Amino acid sequence: MISPADFPKPSFVPVNGVELEVFEMGRQNAGKPIVLCHGWPEHAYSWRYQMPALAAAGYHVIAPNQRGYGNSSCPAEVTAYDINHLSGDLIALLDHYGYEDAIFVGHDWGANVVWGLTLLHPDRVKQVINLALPYQARTEKPWIEFIEEFFGSDHYFVHFNRQPGVADAVLDENTSRFLGNMFRRNVPPAPPEPGMMMINLARAEAPLGDPLMSDAELAVFISAFEKTGFMSSINWYRNIDRNWHILADVDPVIQKPALMIYGDRDLIPKSENLTDFVPRADVVSLDCGHWIQQEMPEETNRAILRWLQRQDAA
Template identity: 40%
Template sequence: MIDMPPLHFAEVNGIRMGYYDSGPISDTPPMLLCHGWPELAFSWRHQIKALAAAGIRVIAPDQRGFGATDRPEHVEDYDIAHLTADLVGLLDHLQIDRAIFVGHDWGGFVVWQMPLRYPDRVAGVVGINTPHLARAPVDPIAIYRKRFGDTMYVVQFQDSQEPDRIFAENVATTFEVFMRKPMPLAPGVAAARPNLAFPQLVEAYDAAKDRRLPILTDEEKQVFVETYTETGFTGGINWYRNITRNWEHSADLDHTVRVPALMIMAEHDAVLPPSMADGMERLVPDLEKHLVRDSGHWTQQEKPDEVSALLIAWRRRRFG
């Protein structure tokens, strides 16, 4: 793969997990990078290179259901209990006591859960785009359905296998649609409400009418396309199919994060806007925030140098 260290494998929590490990093995605590959907450990290629060059050990797995890692059959195998236990299993395999967990998109949700569930294994947490939120007062799927309707992609994922089919039959188009920079806005002009019917956007996509700039080179896009052509999308979509289950099982969980934390926000992320991080300090007392200007949702790929610099500076400042 492009600019990637060798792929390793570990037997963790009942699955075979593929992961990348770079930088000095003596560096501690290492930074463990957790990708979102539809992404891969490859999404961190820029950060893996930069962090390792800065003398920081960095570990990036393809998480459960993605890429080189196993894709269990049952939907319940993708709940947050399994996803967090996978990461603990990876630490155990590597004989690492504690790590700094860094997550983007869905990976952000997972890493914010790590100090709640495994406080003795977590040195710090970094959320990229994904904030840490209080537990919702009702099932989040009901909230999404009421606010955005039945065509909102998360709601669609709950109700049928049709999105899995659409993405799998249009793999290259899926990444053409998703992996682009947002259109710049004129000063004082508010962003339009995003169209969240992602499967239908993919089906109806016309590249000739898309004025957004791609964030991937042709070679980089091909890595995603080849991988998802082989694996399909269902493993990652099953993470969404556990949102209600995760919510139900979190009623007695203390949601306060009691480790040093960094929140990196993207100015133009329409799905996870910076405003979602307002008030995070109530749940994350030791929190730093940084806003990455002129970036959409795929921040570590859109603004790789800035994200890498923020990670390196915070890691050195807080952990030496």
């Protein structure tokens, strides 16, 4: 593990009209670039267990705070966070380092970006490794409308879109409590409470489960969101339907080799038809919840490195 004090110092890379805060390990131009894409509400530091292991295996590890996070740019416009912009940032990052393609690894929202990147720019993606969020097939109607029909208006995807600014303000007012309540492991199953889940978490005085990280580790996330607030990262959710339109005419099948890593106790369900859309996908399941690479870091590293070794041998 890398303590906050030992985490690599960032560089600031101008890409695609913004500036990204980028953390690196390993040797540049070694021919093995791997880009780690964090989720919500996270930070590049969520990859602290993977970066040393991948660098030791010979990879140039690139972990950006994506736009809207940490010390990266936080554009004011909601539309600045659609999949064209988010994937464009990653393509520009490859251009900055002089790489034609790279292995892309994503967790949670980062996985969603990596799936979209691979659809939009397949020639820049060598292999895909995603954690927690499987490929989401495009629905017949826009995603927010689809989610609202199934889960109701209190589902946080819907709430973020239908009531902009409401949850953002509550999370901003309760940043430390919200993140401390969010980043938990060994969370027992519990019936959903009335109201929006994220607002409930921000106000809960007795969270379930055990802390995922130490106070010093959690402080990295807290200080980052105290600086940015939550609106810029929640704006990713406010582009879900815009992304639905952007991907309308894109071939929905991903032909790249892919590894999908699930947490068996994650609330996000596993895909029942993953190989229909990702025919070269392999699947690994670990006995953990949503924060896979932080809950079971050694097992995650082992799964990733073994799969990459098999790809190199193929």
